[in-house]
Amino acid sequence: MTEKVFEVRWHGRGGQGAKTAALLFGDAALSTGKYIQAFPEYGPERMGAPVQSFNRISNNPIRDHSGIERPDVVVVLDVTLVGQIDVTDGLDPDKGLLIVNTPLGPEEIKKKIGYSGRVYTVDASRIAKETIGRDIPNTPMMGALVRVTGVIDVDNLLEDTKKKLEKKFRNRPEIVEGNISAIKRAYNEVKGV
Numbered sequence: 084m085t086e087k088v089f090e091v092r093w094h095g096r097g098g099q100g101a102k103t104a105a106l107l108f109g110d111a112a113l114s115t116g117k118y119i120q121a122f123p124e125y126g127p128e129r130m131g132a133p134v135q136s137f138n139r140i141s142n143n144p145i146r147d148h149s150g151i152e153r154p155d156v157v158v159v160l161d162v163t164l165v166g167q168i169d170v171t172d173g174l175d176p177d178k179g180l181l182i183v184n185t186p187l188g189p190e191e192i193k194k195k196i197g198y199s200g201r202v203y204t205v206d207a208s209r210i211a212k213e214t215i216g217r218d219i220p221n222t223p224m225m226g227a228l229v230r231v232t233g234v235i236d237v238d239n240l241l242e243d244t245k246k247k248l249e250k251k252f253r254n255r256p257e258i259v260e261g262n263i264s265a266i267k268r269a270y271n272e273v274k275g276v
Contacts, residue, residue, distance in 0.1 A: 086141060086142055086143055087141075088139050088140070088141040088145055088147065089138075089139070089140045089141065089155050089156075089232075089234055090137070090138065090139050090140075090151045090153070090154045090155050090156075091105070091108070091137065091138040091139075091140075091151075091154055091155065091156045091157075091158060091228070092135060092136075092137055092151055092154040092156070092157050092158070092173075093105050093135060093136040093137065093138075093157075093158045093160065093224075094133070094134075094135055094157065094158070094159045094160065094161070094164050094168070094170050095133075095134055095135075095136075095159075095160030095161055095164075095220075095221070096130075096131050096132060096133060096134065096160070096161050096164070097130045097131055097132045097134050098130045098131065098219075099160045099161060099218075099219060099220060099221060100160070100219050100220070100221030100222070101123070101134050101135065101136045101160055101221065102123040102134070102136045103221055104136065104158075104160075104221035104222070104224060104225055105121045105122070105123065105136035105137060105138050106121045106136075107221075107222070107225060107243075107244050107247060108121065108138055108225050108228065108240070109121030109138050109140070110243055110244075110247060111225075111235055111239055111240045111243040111244060112138075112140045112234070112235050114239060114242075114243040115235055115236070115239050117140050117141060117142060117235070118140070118141045118142070118143060118144050118145050119138065119139065119140050119141075119145075120137070120138065120139040120145055120148075121136070121137070121138050122136065122137055123135070123136040123137075124136065124137070124150070133164055133167065133168060137150070137151045137154075139151070140234060140235075151173075152173045153173045153174075153175065154173060154174055154179065155178070155179060155180065155232075156179065156180045156181075156182065156228065156231070156232060157170055157171065157174050157179070157180070157181050157182070158182045158224050158227075158228055159181070159182065159183040159184060160184050160207070160220050160221060160224055161184065161220075162183055162184060162185040162187070162192075165183070165192070165195065165196050170196070171196065171198050171200075174198075174200065175200070176198065176199045176200035177200065178200075179200050179201070180200070180201050180202075180203065180231055180232065181198060181200060181201070181202045181203070182202075182203045182204070182205070182224065182227050182228060182231055182273070183202065183203070183204050183205075184204075184205065184206070184207040184208055184220045184223075184224055185204050185205075185206065186206045186209065187204060188204060188274065189202040189203055189204045189274060189275050189276040190202075190276055192204055193276065201275060201276070202275060202276060203227065203231050203273050203274065203275035204273070204274060204275070205223065205224070205227045205269045205272050205273040205274070206272070207220035207223035207224050207227065207265075207269055208220050210223040210265050210268045210269055210272070211223055211265055214261045214262070214264040214265040214268065215258065215261040215262060215265055216261065222244065222262040222265045222266050222269075223265040223266060223268065223269035224269065225240060225244070225266055225269075226240070226265065226266035226267060226268070226269035226270035226273075227269045227270065227272075227273035229266075229270060230269075230270045230271075230273050231273060231275065237266075237267075237270055240266065241263055241266060241267070244262065244263065244266065245259060245263055248262055248263075
């Protein structure tokens with residue numbers, strides 16, 4: 084019998100970094116020796132349009148290359164998507180986790196969407212504005228995801244993400260440090276019920 088593969092579905096809008104978050108999170112898991120998949124769902128994406136990205140993480144090789152229909156965790160980068168699409172589709176209320184970027188508390192989100200499972204919230208947009216200078220909530224949401232799931236160690240996430248961002252933003256150390264700070268803050272500020 085094979086070990087269960089841990090699956091994450093990211094919901095966001097074009098430009099919020101859902102694809103980048105899935106790739107960075109997957110790379111961080113890979114750096115710990117895990118097997119991973121990180122992929123977006125492509126369609127007619129444009130700035131502000133709803134988008135999805137996905138992760139699979141396992142201690143064993145992953146043979147499944149289909150779409151993720153029953154995620155263990157759903158991460159929502161933009162709370163306005165909650166009323167537009169069913170972000171909890173396929174999420175088991177007994178086992179699944181929902182993490183939402185919002186200034187609202189987890190109880191308020193539970194009531195708003197009528198979801199009976201575990202809900203976590205963090206104001207990732209505020210954190211991003213304060214640390215990065217822009218409302219790009221992807222890296223703070225990675226911090227919240229790691230805190231809530233423990234699927235990888237936060238130090239591994241920070242180290243690997245810093246390396247990746249340093250390559251991309253060689254001449255912009257403030258962007259790198261802002262994103263690392265955003266991950267740490269969201270890790271400490273996420274709350275749930």
